[in-house]
Amino acid sequence: MIKSMKTFLNRLLSVMLMMTIASCVSETSEVNAQPSTYMGKTLVAYYSYTGNCRDIVDALTSKITADVIEIKPAEKGLRYEANGYALGKQLLNAIKAAPDDEASYPAIDPVSVSLQGYDNIIIVTPLWWSQMAAIMQAYLFSYGPQMAGKHIGLVVSSSSSSIGQVVADCRRLVPDATWMGDALWINDGNRSRMPSLVDEWLAKQDFQTSAEIKNMFITIDGQAQRVALTNNEATKALVERLQEGPVTVTLSSNGDFEIWGALGFSLPTDNRQINAVAGDVILYNGNNICIMYGQNSWSYTHLGRIEGLTEAELRSFLKAGQSNIAVTLSFTEEITAIHDAPAQTSKNTFYSLDGRRIGRSANGAFIANGKKVIL
Ligand SMILES: Cc1cc2nc3c(=O)[nH]c(=O)nc-3n(C[C@H](O)[C@H](O)[C@H](O)COP(=O)(O)O)c2cc1C
Structure with missing residues (x-):
């Protein structure tokens, strides 16, 4: 009951x-709630002047669950195509002259959607004068750096010009992205097949899914340990919470077998009688975290396990016997975590920015030998 x-x-x-x-x-975006093919959180950011990119976004969001933001110019009613597309050209020339200067970009309406918590971002933009439309460039100039490490896809709509320079613009404006795959090019020649081209493109993309995140880190006093996460609703919710940033909790020793304390938020429970042993990370009562350095049997939800430490090493790491221990839970950018886990610091071992071990062939940003590397 x-x-x-x-x-x-x-x-x-x-x-x-x-x-x-x-x-x-919804202040600045439409939210779609279609059934999802992919588990990670996806944002579609688009600009459209004559509606073609909007149609592409409709096709995308009929296939995947995604929040959508429309980028809009601050100045309304401008006719970018007037006088032989002169205004569009003028805006792009200003950017080309000083691409690092914020003042070169046209003003856009404020965008209040935070990029935190999104695993994947699909950018949908028109091509103007063989470049990325100036309005989308303005958005990416401001927000591209916050897309570092996320999986970025690009869809470009043009009449006929090819999209190589738009891809280059995107790479300049979103410097540290992990690219999903080749950009999708919709043009007047293939526009009638756009919905099926979108389907095919989506199927080929390397979406990041929250479910792929299999580790988090526990940091105490500058020392970090990797926790192999159990695959359940509690860890999925925890990962989503950690995507917003690290969480620091204050834990105290109890019963000579654990440090424990309030998480400050609740997670879904799957409580069952567990004989928890040293290294286990446990959810107790839905909103408390226990990290074991001894043994206890109770009705718990298992969150994960610190592997590779002896009981004595765990007692020392967890400050067994002490109270008010600051413990940070995190999963991104834990470069120190990899430094501090000697068993996993092999020169030939590579990690994604969220701490997943990955193959050497991966492009984009990753962690190797304890350092962030961008290819
Ligand atoms: C200012 C401006 C410049 C354009 N330059 C080109 C171009 O160089 N090559 C091309 O193939 N299409 C060009 N286009 C056409 C758009 O790329 C194409 O119509 C696109 O599908 C528009 O997307 P939208 O309807 O979402 O705005 C231009 C359009 C505008 C408004």
């Missing part, structure tokens, strides 16, 4: 949270 009340309250809280997020997002 209590459990079902809790589940109900948890669900109510989730619905309220979703409604709050939706109402924040």
